[in-house]
Amino acid sequence: MSIQPTRAEYRQVADILRHEIEDGTYAPGSTLPSEPRLAERFGVSRPTINKGVAILRSEGLVHVERGQGVTVRHIRAIPRVVPRRFERGFRESNGARGAFAAECASVGLDSHTDVEVSRVVPPAAVAAIFALPGGMQMVRRRRRMYAGTTPAQLADSYIPLRIAEGADLETADTGPGGTFSRMADDGNPVTRMAETVRVRTPEPEEAAFLDMEEEQRVYAITRTSWDATRAAVEVTLHVLPTHLHELTYEWPLDG
Amino acid sequence: MSIQPTRAEYRQVADILRHEIEDGTYAPGSTLPSEPRLAERFGVSRPTINKGVAILRSEGLVHVERGQGVTVRHIRAIPRVVPRRFERGFRESNGARGAFAAECASVGLDSHTDVEVSRVVPPAAVAAIFALPGGMQMVRRRRRMYAGTTPAQLADSYIPLRIAEGADLETADTGPGGTFSRMADDGNPVTRMAETVRVRTPEPEEAAFLDMEEEQRVYAITRTSWDATRAAVEVTLHVLPTHLHELTYEWPLDG
DNA sequence: TAGTGGTCTAGACCACTGC
DNA sequence: CAGTGGTCTAGACCACTAA
Numbered sequence: 001m002s003i004q005p006t007r008a009e010y011r012q013v014a015d016i017l018r019h020e021i022e023d024g025t026y027a028p029g030s031t032l033p034s035e036p037r038l039a040e041r042f043g044v045s046r047p048t049i050n051k052g053v054a055i056l057r058s059e060g061l062v063h064v065e066r067g068q069g070v071t072v073r074h075i076r077a078i079p080r081v082v083p084r085r086f087e088r089g090f091r092e093s094n095g096a097r098g099a100f101a102a103e104c105a106s107v108g109l110d111s112h113t114d115v116e117v118s119r120v121v122p123p124a125a126v127a128a129i130f131a132l133p134g135g136m137q138m139v140r141r142r143r144r145m146y147a148g149t150t151p152a153q154l155a156d157s158y159i160p161l162r163i164a165e166g167a168d169l170e171t172a173d174t175g176p177g178g179t180f181s182r183m184a185d186d187g188n189p190v191t192r193m194a195e196t197v198r199v200r201t202p203e204p205e206e207a208a209f210l211d212m213e214e215e216q217r218v219y220a221i222t223r224t225s226w227d228a229t230r231a232a233v234e235v236t237l238h239v240l241p242t243h244l245h246e247l248t249y250e251w252p253l254d255g
Numbered sequence: 256m257s258i259q260p261t262r263a264e265y266r267q268v269a270d271i272l273r274h275e276i277e278d279g280t281y282a283p284g285s286t287l288p289s290e291p292r293l294a295e296r297f298g299v300s301r302p303t304i305n306k307g308v309a310i311l312r313s314e315g316l317v318h319v320e321r322g323q324g325v326t327v328r329h330i331r332a333i334p335r336v337v338p339r340r341f342e343r344g345f346r347e348s349n350g351a352r353g354a355f356a357a358e359c360a361s362v363g364l365d366s367h368t369d370v371e372v373s374r375v376v377p378p379a380a381v382a383a384i385f386a387l388p389g390g391m392q393m394v395r396r397r398r399r400m401y402a403g404t405t406p407a408q409l410a411d412s413y414i415p416l417r418i419a420e421g422a423d424l425e426t427a428d429t430g431p432g433g434t435f436s437r438m439a440d441d442g443n444p445v446t447r448m449a450e451t452v453r454v455r456t457p458e459p460e461e462a463a464f465l466d467m468e469e470e471q472r473v474y475a476i477t478r479t480s481w482d483a484t485r486a487a488v489e490v491t492l493h494v495l496p497t498h499l500h501e502l503t504y505e506w507p508l509d510g
Numbered sequence: 511t512a513g514t515g516g517t518c519t520a521g522a523c524c525a526c527t528g529c
Numbered sequence: 530c531a532g533t534g535g536t537c538t539a540g541a542c543c544a545c546t547a548a
Contacts, residue, residue: 008517011469034533045519050534058313058470059456067527067533077453083506194505198332199454199472199497201314214266215313217454217472217497242454242472249504250449251338253480263536289514300538305515322514322546514546520539527533 009044013052016042021061021072032062032070058215060243077246078103078147084250086193088184091177098178104147112146115172122158126235129224130160139164141179144209147244151210154239163188163233180225183233190225190233197221199242206239217242264299268307271297276316276327287317287325313470315498332501333358333402339505341448343439346432353433359402367401370427377413381490384479385415394419396434399464402499406465409494418443418488435480438488445480445488450504452476454497461494472497 007015017038020026033041038049053070056062062070084090085099093102097113104111119137121127127134138158145153157179164170167179167186174182180190198220207214221238262270272293275281288296293304308325311317317325339345340354348357352368359366374392376382382389393413400408412434419425422434422441429437435445453475462469476493 010517036533045521046534047520047536048518050536051517053534055456055470064534065527066525066535069527069533082504083508086508190508192505192507194503197452197502197504199474201310215310219454247452248449249337249452249506250447251504251506252447253338253341253445265536291514300540301515302517302539303537305517306536308515319515320546321516321544324514511548512546513548514544516543516545518541518543522537524535524537525533526535527531529530529532 009042010048010051011055013038013042013044013049014055017052017056018059018061021056026072028072028074030072031068032072034069054215057213060212060216060241064213073243075243076107076109078107078109078152078244079246079248080240081248081250082195083193086180086190088177088181091181097173097176100145100153109147111148114144116142117170117172118142119161122235123237125222126158126237129232129235130158132160137161139170141169150244152240152244154206154209155236157234157236159234179234183227188227188233191228192226192230193223195221195223197247202239202241210239210241212241219245219247264297265303265306266310268293268297268299268304269310272307272311273314273316276311281327283327283329285327286323287327289324309470312468315467315471315496319468328498330498331362331364333362333364333407333499334501334503335495336503336505337450338448341435341445343432343436346436352428352431355400355408364402366403369399371397372425372427373397374416377490378492380477381413381492384490385413385487387415392416394425396424405499407495407499409461409464410491412489412491414489434489438482443482443488446483447481447485448478450476450478452502457494457496465494465496467496474500474502 017032026032035046035049039046042049053062057064061073063073064070080103085103090102091099100113101111118140120140121135122132122138122140138160141157141159143155144151145155159169166188167182169179169182183189199217200220201214202210202212202216202218204214206218219240219242223236223238224232225234227233272287281287290301290304294301297304308317312319315330316328318328319325335358340358345357346354355368356366373395375395376390377387377393393415396412396414398410399406400410414424418438421443422437424434424437438445454472455475456469457465457467457471457473459469461473474493474495474497478491478493479487480489482488
């Protein structure tokens with residue numbers, strides 16, 4: 001493959017390098033030639049190479065470190081299967097504490113979650129779901145999750161005070177099966193859920209924690225849980241890098 | 256707001272323009288100042304402006320036409336609600352021909368679908384789902400969908416020959432409710448479905464049809480349908496621009 | 511013809527890494 | 530210190546649109 005005149009050179013640089021990554025010329029973990037060398041190879045200037053590599057960065061194919069070079073990422077998408085992940089048996093499998101831990105375990109990955117619990121006034125979008133008067137507080141469980149050592153997900157759960165108190169959800173560790181198991185134990189199980197998936201660029205703080213380029217994308221998932229009385233009992237805002245996750249939803253159909 | 260030294264200038268250009276688009280300084284449909292004028296306003300070179308605007312393009316916030324300028328997009332996300340879209344009553348609501356038409360109608364949008372039916376050897380990933388011997392043909396229903404005049408979705412459905420023949424699925428128009436209604440009429444209703452959602456950059460041909468920048472993202476959804484005997488009866492590969500769609504999944508839970 | 515964005519270059523300066 | 534990528538500029542040429 002060589003540079004053609006019709007398609008922008010920086011796109012061709014990206015196309016060729018992407019192809020070489022996919023066919024194994026540059027294996028996961030290996031380092032690409034430096035930009036000056038690539039410029040020489042393709043007969044273009046360094047800014048053109050830089051722009052081409054930027055495309056691969058934005059796709060999550062490569063990882064760049066200052067002074068180091070450009071390395072090919074190991075991509076192992078974590079399967080997130082709904083509603084399996086909310087079944088009590090799955091959440092508690094292998095003694096896992098919640099769905100994310102069980103998912104990581106299912107593909108042989110270690111996992112780790114930092115939890116921070118506090119009482120806060122929720123964002124307007126969340127307050128609206130609960131029809132909460134302005135300024136009222138909720139319990140927020142803020143979780144930062146790692147798959148192995150890779151930051152893989154942010155999740156902020158908002159729970160009405162009364163429910164959090166009944167289910168004892170203001171401690172960091174909610175025990176086997178996590179939050180939903182405790183709500184069920186409290187006699188108020190979740191009976192219905194919905195998730196709305198959008199895709200956007202990460203906020204700078206999100207990008208910093210998730211070790212992402214700002215040009216990459218995240219799934220922004222808003223999940224709402226309802227109990228048998230059709231009252232919302234929990235809303236979680238998830239942020240997941242798109243290149244690390246694969247979302248599967250399954251459902252029966254009555255035809 | 257003005258240019259600060261710490262954050263890359265082109266990012267700040269994007270931040271400021273994004274903010275002004277969101278707060279209404281530049282309303283949907285309006286045109287941004289030309290790049291030379293923006294360069295003057297921010298005191299940076301034109302390539303820096305161009306790089307900043309490229310970020311907004313990749314986010315789907317603006318639309319660029321050669322010789323015209325940069326215009327702010329009207330964004331009206333089409334809600335895609337599962338499993339509602341597969342309920343026969345919804346698919347046939349307002350006489351709609353299938354789920355996409357009903358969804359567009361639900362937000363007051365006209366819709367239009369071009370259908371092309373043929374027999375082809377399916378992609379390997381699809382053949383694998385059916386455990387189909389190599390080289391065997393399936394019926395492919397290729398649909399190109401428009402919301403109003405905006406190209407909004409590509410969908411290729413693959414159906415085993417025997418099922419397509421029984422349900423009369425080799426004509427372009429499958430009648431009220433679409434493919435699934437015909438399968439049900441044929442006595443072989445779909446009883447279970449799954450969708451796997453991934454995000455990627457569009458192929459050049461996809462970008463051309465969907466009127467997208469290559470730097471934008473698409474949802475690539477693989478849907479599989481099974482009948483009561485747990486045999487796969489249909490697989491569809493969907494491609495949807497992320498900035499035009501919002502995916503919602505709902506499900507009951509047994510606690 | 512004038513104005514728009516698309517792209518490329520050569521050179522530069524910077525921050526960061528590892529030796 | 531040398532090597533890496535991050536970024537910016539001034540100027541240039543091109544393709545396209547509208548008048």
